[in-house]
Amino acid sequence: MRVPGTTDTIVAVSSGWLPSPVGIIRLSGPDSFDLMPSLGLAPPDAPGEARPAWTAGRLALGSDQWLPVMAMWFRAPRSYTGQHVVELHTVGCLPLLREIAARLIEQGARRALPGEFTARAFLSGRLAASQVEGVLALMSSEQEAAVRQAARLARGSERRIAEDVVRGIVRLLALIEAGIDFVDEEDVRFISAPEVVREIDTLVAGIDAEQGGSAASKRPGRPHIALAGFPNAGKSTLFNCLVGYERALVSPVLGTTRDVLSAELEFGGLGAVLQDCAGVGDTADELELACHHAGERAAQEADLVLWVHAADTVWDEREVSACARMPFERRLLVWSKTDLTGGRPRAAAPLDFLDEVVVSAVSGTGVAALEELVAGRLEKMAALRGEALCAGELHAATAALKRARMIAAGSGDVLPSPELISLELRAAHELLTSETSRGLDEELLSRIFSEFCVGK
């Protein structure tokens, strides 16, 4: 984990749900201006400038690629956060924006934590002390969204690659640390320099292969909306209705499990992924388990849950408790099959939902209202910042691994300067893990003791 500081430079892609025409990359911190030349942008002159400056220019992506960009330069202390802030307004194409952010992270910026810009604004006195609750609420909700995103990506290939690399680094690091801390063990050889070089080459190749890119890594961080409910509530019908009989769009795997049907679609121009938590057991015995699973999964991973309840059925106890387990601000109730009950529910729902809508998929009533409702909710929800890992960390980690390799290479068999190699490996490790890694030394020791008979 990169422990959050207040004086390092953070970067984030801030633009709500995409696709949208404009994308914004924002930096805050002492190096904000200094990092811009690496993108081909020069800070404006006039250090004494009291007002923010706009410059129009080109953002260099490669030798031949560029994006038009409007850069806003806010010189400290006259900025949202009180530090140097740069905002890059450019084309709203997420993969490209991520590439830009990646470059900056490679140069030493740190990916912003949920709500961190606002946190800095607060810490620098830009926001009144009385707004502390609001700031914390914002950070908290963004953190939850990020956790959900991470949970989804945990099943994606992107996460797996990073995990493989992290495991590889820890394995290698354990061997190197053993060679430092257990030097008394004359008859145990831990690792030689050529072996270290080979291991690092494998790790770097692993990262490169991933960069070549699966579709998943290019996939934008869309919000997930889950359709949940008891079997026969009408989820599948509603799903088809919303997606619009174009089964070609439906793909069984979009970073989620096999028994969940997912589709990408748009609500009011905002892209989202709709998941039908159908296909779970229909028999009475499996009912409770099914509800539990569907509810839990939806609650954990979806940004919004549409609980579908057939208007002509009674509310089951287990159904009520499954709904209650979902956070209030993320659950919407959809009364389905209302054509059977005269167009409206017979009684009120036994618990509160953020909002309710009445539909009849068969007749098409209420579907437009549902779409509007969802679109409105998506707009209000926090922009997703917390992608589990982006290319920037991978690049920077690769750079650290390569530096380690340089130290190890070219000095024969004995490993030179293991403590310096260790430093670089630890830097790479820190970049690739998003949780607290204070347990690293314990993990290293565990590995060493399980593999080697060391210690007197």
Place this chain on the structure above:
Amino acid sequence: MHQGSAEYDVLVIGGGHAGAEAAWAAANLGARTVLLTHRREAIGRMSCNPAIGGIGKGQIVREIDALGGLMGLVADEAGIQFRLLNRRKGPAVWAPRAQADSRVYPAVLRRYLENCPNLSIVEGAVETILAERHDKSGGHQRVAGVVLQHGGCLTAPAVVVAVGTFLRGLMHTGADTTPGGRVGEDAADRLSESLRGLGLTLGRLKTGTPPRVARDSVDFSPLVEQAGDEQPLPFSFMTPKITQPQVPCWLAATNPQAHELIRVNLHRAPLYTGQIESTGPRYCPSIETKIVRFPDKERHQIFLEPEGRDSERIYLNGLSTSLPRDVQQRLVALVPGLARARIVQWGYAIEYDFVPPEQTDAALMTKKVHGLFLAGQINGTSGYEEAAGQGLVAGVNAARFVAGRDPLILGRDQAYIGVMIDDLVTRGVVEPYRMFTSRAEHRMHLRYDNADQRLTPVGRAYGLVQDDRWAHFLRMKDRLVRLADALERLRYDGRPIREWLKRPEEEGERFLRSFDELRELADGSDVWTRALIAVKYEGYIDRQQRLIARFRELEDQPIPATIDYRALKQFRREAVERWSAVRPRNVGQAARVSGVHPTDVAMLLVHIVGGRKRDRTEVFPPE
């Protein structure tokens, strides 16, 4: 010093490595100190390996010395073989180690203590620690003194418990169990009860020790001799040179027959019969454990270490065991060179109580009982050096507590001692904790060579460093500055010598020969080595400094002691639970608590700042 009605200021229970440093530090700070020990001759005794230092540990000894402690000075005087480990690797991991004379070491230590003003040594066994409820300290208890086994009583507002493996100590050799803290010494059983009575929870750990054999019964011919360094490096900054001659050690090894003997007798090994349940350290496994976990290994190394220059006893390092005596005898006889060895002390495992250190704060004071300090094995560590480092901190803080002053807390960026204490109180232990350099994220900065630069000024500020050491430090500092300047200024072949020294192979011998100025400045001590380190590691040292600055940012953000985590609505439940249990002192420590995420930390910072003055406060100045 606070007078009150107490007879003394600080009572130290236990005369081991922790107790000795604690008593020394407290007394040197002017506290009226008493060191309580079962037996005066047992002060400073080495229960296990008669060696000081090693990887990670050698650095701790240097730190203790830089802070005016005893261990380095005593080790230099009592050392019989000195080796600098990791010599061929970078200076960040160089570690001094010495075999010590097991008779001389305690004697020298005792000499220092007996001549220490403000310090009395009292023989006696402590049974009870007295504490009283003190309304002023908000429901906590406060230490009042101790009660001895034969009824005597001593009063003091601060007590340091440094009892090593004596708390309900139980030694196992085969099926035989003997209560005791060490061979031939009684355990402290009532004391465990007393600690429980104060509201502390106790755990149980185990460690072990190998047999000792008679030197004259060993056949050295098949063994490989290992000599000490030609130019032994002293531990203490105040020791100019090691003058006493060194003794060798020898290398031996087990073999498949020995392993087979152990295997067929595993059913009689206390570790495998369930007789011992407590957890021992993975890094100091018994020979039985080695055989079980690594059955394919055909030989395990044994180091034969003489326990003293003239000692009759040889310590069999690597053969820690609690197998029955007859098995030990046969086992030893199967090792080449030891066929006719006479065992003069049997190997044993020892179980003992400890106080899980989450109950203690970074000053080493228990959270429940103010004025009660714990140091050494009782906190779940193992090793003399680890104990001594804690002892020093506990002693200082006991004295400062009595004087109503803030405690000394060393940071992870300042000392291995700081890393150790932070690990203990923030994460707790599941096995005896030993220092490894891999535990220190700022290893580049925590080197054996710069311990004085890191810590002697701190020691001076706290009153631990006397004038002679301070003067020596200032002289060294001055020479280093002038040498660094000379390396920049003097040129060879058109370039500053400094640049030449940056090359990996360059040790600078030829420059010392050609330049008088350099030779003069570098004369004696390790000034030249230190200057070289600064040059060669420069880039990495700078990088480390930046990391340390970032570390300091959060470390220097204190958390109000009265904070109620459960009242924080927006925080993740896991973070709230963990912080409530650990009660970190500052945001940096809060970040290290397991289960905490980066955003939790950022939110905590916001919350704390929000709790400060309502008007616009700037956390960091405008650029």
